[in-house]
Amino acid sequence: MLLLSAFLGDETVLVCQGFMWIFDQSNSMIPRQFQYVAPSSLKDAVSLLREHGEDAKILAGGQSLIPLMKLRLMSARYLVDINHIPKLSYIKEEKDIIKIGALTRHAEIGASKLMKSKLPIMLDAASVVADPIVRNVGTIGGALAHADPSGDWGAIVLALGAELVAVGPKGERRIKAGEFFVDTFTTRLGPTEILTEIRIPSPRKKSGGAYLKLERKVGDFAIVGVAAQIALGDGGICVEAGIGLAGAGPKPIKATLAEKALIGKKMSDESIKKAAKISAENTDPPSDIRSSSEYRKAMVEVFTRRTLQAALDRMAQR
Amino acid sequence: MAVTALVGASVRRKEDPRLITGSSTYTDDLVLPGMLHACFLRTPYAHARIRSIKTERAKALEGVVAVFTGKDLKDALKPIPCAWQIPNAELKVPDYPPMAVDKVRYTGDIVAVTVATDRYVARDALELIEVEYEPLPVVVDMEKAVKPGTPLVHDNVPNNVCFDWKLSGGDVSKAFAEAEVVVKERFVNQRLIPNAIEMRGALAQYSSATGELTVWMTSQNPHVHRLLLSMGLGIPEHKLRVIAPEVGGGFGSKIHLYPGEVIVSLLSMKLGRPVKWFEDRHENYVGTTHGRDHIQYVELAAKKDGTILGLRVKVYANMGAYLSTVAPGIPTILFGFILPGAYTIRNVECEVFGVLTNTTPVDAYRGAGRPEASFITERLVDILAHKIGMDPAELRLKNFIPPEAFPYQIATGLTYDSGNYPRALKRAMEMIGYDELRKEQVSLRKKGKLLGIGISSYVEICGLAPSKVARATGFGLGLYESCTIRVHPTGKVSVFTGASPHGQGEETTFAQLVAEELGIPIDDVEVVHGDTALTPFGLGTYGSRTTPVAGGSIALGARKIKDKAGKIAAHLLEAREEDMVFEKGRFFVRGTPARAKTIQEIALSAYTAENLPPGIEPGLETTTFYDPENFVFPFGAHICAVDIDPETGEVKIRRYVAVDDCGRVINPMIVDGQVHGGLAQGLAQALWEEAVYDENGNLVTGSLAEYAVPTALELPKFELDRTETPSPHNPIGAKGVGETGTIASPQAVVNAAVDALAHLGVTHIDMPLKAERIWKILRQSGATK
Known part of the structure; x- marks a missing residue:
């Protein structure tokens, strides 16, 4: 505000x-x-x-x-x-870090082979950001810096534990996704800083992620969106879990308690249900023309469960 | 040059190349030398007294030519007229000043206008106008508005009720007294925003030297607009020319006369320069009329075996802050008369209260009154079916007007021209696999899955005409349509129609009719419309009237041309007229087809004119006014199958089958297109669209971001078919099809959604069927936690 x-x-x-x-x-x-x-x-x-x-x-x-x-x-x-500044649009992997230039268009992410093989969750988001016309022009960096609480990429970078690179008068600095969002339309970026890159740790072998959202119609702001990325160790034990929520509060939210509830546990219907419940319990979504707070909260639970299940299913396919 | 049956062929649309390549000219594309741009300041308060307006700062902005307030123009601006003054309804037409002077009554009311050399400057200048308002209590809720003691929108309209319209047929009290079953419900038919892709605007050019005014405007009826502007501005009709250039959709919203078009005309007269105003989407949302907005208390009386005995309806119809051009006729004449629908309901009673509120005026929107009526009947039939445990299809088949009963006079006095309702419903049931779906529904229910099937067997009234009926209902003009057909010396043909198509494809449809009648290639026919200086007086394009009524005039006109051509041919062939045969554009004496005169040869003879039969004038041209003897009554059956997500409440359309009967079809592809567009808007009402005001009269769905217009991505695949029951009284057998989609489809979807939840005790859900609304019902019923 x-x-x-x-x-x-x-x-x-x-x-x-x-x-x-x-x-x-x-x-x-x-x-x-x-x-x-x-x-x-x-x-x-x-x-x-x-x-x-x-x-x-x-x-x-x-x-x-x-x-x-x-x-x-x-x-x-x-x-x-900033469209005339060279080298701000790319998708590449260097030393176990996947780097996305801030000017990369949503559609380019959606068409990326690297993303398809390493981070299919990015394709999920890229295919549901706004509508096809917006996707051809809009950028991931612009969307993150705009920090709409119902924006898709906010939930994604939170789930993936990304870092955001900003350049300002004093040079470059990195901001953790979990610290990036301050409030509605407000981020840690200073008025003289430009977001230049999104850095995502390359996922482990046994990992999977997904993004699902509920919207009135294609191109509308999400009622809720849930991003989840999980990694399993031996015996199906969850070793890493990231959950990001769109539309569930004044800013994109990292469902930290739900993540904690999963880590160290064997993934099961029960653990997923529990995490989904925790995810919803710890939100206080707004009410607006699209939805009441109550419905949003209930949908955070449904979609957290569905997204975690989709992430697991995806892992099984790999 | 062989011509084969053009009528009934999917001829590609003649208008498409210019539309698809973006080379057409819309009102906002027009630029005239010395043109100025106007911008309106509209009130942010829904109800307030204007204390003062300061315009000095705005006037001082570089590029601003003039700034006027309502007070400045008060004497030159006459009130906006209401042209459908329904009789016997205690109608009170409140004063509708084009610019507010003392009071504003809805957030679209215009308080000032800026005129500048540049549109951006005119817009910037709005921010420099200082208006002091004294906010007044706001009335938004219709049911509160009519209660005594509620603040008034207009001081001279007590209880905010501007009309109380009643209609009855048969003996309703007796029907309800004898009923074994009565079902009752309260329906909300929500307010919608028409959303033509092209918004509204006008460019006016006045010449003080000639006293002539030309207005280019987004119009569905340029002749009507010319007449109303002429009366409002005091410029006689022969000095006033209204042109509708390419018009990008209207859906009813471009029928009416609005303040904007009047004000720019006056500004051009005052300033001596062309003045253009074109609204943006937000201005369109508050300043262009809305549609629907009924609260309906309805009840149906029946016997236990499903025989329907009577229907009783009480409606509050939101008219907004003023009565727009044809507004009073929409929730009354176009609504009440059609209430019995496809059934032999002999006892009907209907009362409609027109209610004024501090909202945008409500007027015709695609379907205009008929969707609100059809929804009632088709929903009640379903509710009754569920109550008595009868299949809704069976209940419909039991109560349909039988095919052999036509022409059939219904309880409200209308006479349906033709119909075969069981045939359309049976075809739709066959297409969707009704019996199998019912079986699947039972087995899915056992697994906790929700499948619903909804039927809508609609009848509608369209082809708006005849004049006698129009006048008897208080309509300001007759309702006929006109054309001039001019066959040029080479046999090419110009058709000038009084209708004003704006996307419906009648440049093609009418060319097909003329080419078929005269046996000439379709490319030899050009249809001209939308210019009062070129076309004969006509009423315009709305109410699915253009093909049946204007098309009827064209068929009759072409037959007159053929008649005269036959006389000339007989003369040239030295034969008797009654011995002439006409086939594929050629006249010959019966039995000697080799010796023939073509239409083209005859046209040339008509213009060289040295050898014409006695008493025949030179030239080959005719003007025809066609005033039909009755409306036309299209009908059909739509069936929708939906799946409901039990966790989220989302309604997904699985199948949508539409069997429509619009009589004789001229261009099946265009008819399909009309059905597709109508379905898109009808399903939009069922599932997504809703204009919402807050308690202060702010339109909270004030942009396309909030008001959810669906796209192709949300819509199902439409499965279409048709039956063909020609209208016996129409010259081409055609009925209208422009509105069937919005009339038939909302209740098909709602019936399906309610059907999916019927086992939980659900009897009705108001539109739009938002996921949250369904989720709440599911949660209350205990089906979901």
Whole structure:
């Protein structure tokens, strides 16, 4: 909310209720005036951010930013387009780390062979982010930095224990996914920092993951989404578990207690049910036009169970 | 040049190349020299007094040409008229000023307008207008609105009831007294937003030198718009030209006269420059009419054996803050008369209260009154079937009007033209494998799985006409349709229609009709529409009337052309007219087909004109007005099968079968397309769409992000078939098909969902069938924890 109010012009009346905006009825689809700059290096981009401070916003895929500007829910005096900066779009594996450039489009992740073989959970998400048109243009970095509480990638990076790389005036730093999300539309990124890379540890041999979400229709914000990645040791004992929730609170949530309930236990219907219950019990989801808090909570349980089962099934197939 | 049966052929649409390649011209594509852009400031309060408006800062913005408030334009702006003043209903038409002066009554009310050299500047200037409002108590809930003591939307409309309309046929009290079974329910037919892909707008150009005004606008009926604008602006019709360029859908929402079109016309007259306004999606959501929005108390009387005796209906119809152009006729005339549906229900009683609230005005939306009626009848039949333990298909077959009874006068006084209801239902049951599905349902239930099957056997009233009926119901004009058919000297044909198709494909359908009648290639026929300077006076495209009524006028016109051509041919062939035979575009004397005159040769003779029969005028052209003797009554049977996820409550359509009967089919592909589009919107009502206001009168579903319009990805594969029962009184035997999808499908889905949960004691679920709603029912019934 903090960041949102900073986006807003003085004239706009805005009330945030859950994820839904009730805005000035005269708001239209025509943005306020802004200037557009397209730096060709990260260094230039960072210095533009330093120069213009809160007046500048980074344009990656623009699939959230541009609609907000058109609705005048947000105004950026300077739009810093990072699409002309080289080497921000890639998917590669180096020393047991899978690295994704922040400008990589959702559709590129969905089509990646590396992801298909190592992290099919990424394909699950890439195929359900918004709609096909958005997927061709929107970027994983932009979506994470936007930090919509019902966004798909937030739940994914939390489940995978990813690290996010940011570049700012003082150079590069890494932020753990679990610490990245602060509040609704608010992250640890400073106003002069640019998210450049997502780093995911290469999964162990006996591991599997899945992402499932409940939505009213394709392209709608998730009612809830659940990402789960698990790894098994000898005798079917769970040695690693990551669970990320979308739509279940003011920000993407890591279901830490549910993860703990699984680790060290043999995976079974019982343990999955228990983890799902814990996952739901520890959320306090919002109510909005899409769903009540009560329903969201119940669906966190259903979808945590279904996702864990899907992750196990996937492991069995490998 | 051999021409074979064009009517009945899936000819590719003539309009598609320009639409698919994006080379067509819509209102917002138009640019005129010196054109200015207008933007409206609409109130953020649903009900408030305007204390003051300061426009100085807005006027000072560079590029702003003018800023006007409602007070500034008060004397020049006449109230928006209501053109369907239903009789015997104590109708009260509240004042509907195009711009609010003292009070605003819904969040779309316009309080000021900015005019600038650039659309962006006009929009920026809105933010510099300072309005001081005194908020007033807001009325949103219809049932609260009618209670004494509730704040009034209009001071001169007591209890917010703007009409009380009654209809009855037979003896309902007796029917209910004699009933062995009575089922009762309260239905909410939720408010919908029409969502034409192209929104609304207008460009007006006034010439003070000639006194002529041209308005390009998103219109379904340019002649009606010209007449209403002429009355509102004081410009005579012969100096006023309305053009509907390419129009990207309307679904009823572009029938009406709105404030925006009137204001830009006035601005062009005042400023002496062309002025354009085009709304964006959000403005469309608050400023363009909505549809449906009924609360219905309904009951059905029957015998234990399933014989239906009577139907009683009491409805609160939300009209919004003002009465829009044809609004009063929608929840009354187009709703009440069709309530008996496909059944021999001889006793019917209906009362409708029109209720004013601080919301966007409600008017025609695809189906307009008939979906709200068909839902009642088809849901009640299902509820009755479950109550008496009879299969819903069997109950329908028992109560259908039998095929041999047509023409059949129903209890409300309408006479259905033709129908064969059992045939359509049996075909749909065969297609979906009804008996097997019922067996599967039983076995799935044992495993805790939820399968439901829902039937909708609808009848609808369309082809809106004839004029006598229209006038008797208070409609402001007649309801006929017109055309001019001009055969050029080379035999090419221009058809000018008074209807105004905007996506329905009648440029193709009408060309097929003319080409078939005259025996010429379809490419030799061009259909012209949407320009009052070119086309004869017509009522426009809505109410599934264009093919039966305008198409009827075209068939009759083409026959008049053929008649005259026959006379000329006989003269040229030196034969008697009655000995002439017409076949595939050629006239010849019976028995001598080798010696013939083609339509093209005759056309040339008609224009060279030196050798015409006595009394025959030169030229080959005719204007025809067709005023049908009755409505047409399409019907059909839709069956839907749904699976419900017992854990989440999600309703998934497994199969959707639609058997429609729209009489004689001219272009099966276009008919399929109309059914597909109608089904998409009908299923949308059943499962996703719902316009929601909060208690302050804010439209909380104010954008496409909140209001869930489904896409192809959500929709099932449509399995279509048709039966063909021609209308006996229509010149081409056609009935309408534009609205059957929205009329038939919502209750098919709801019937299926309720059927899936019937064993849990569920009798009704209101639309949209949101997963959460079903989940709550499941949880309450103990089926899920």
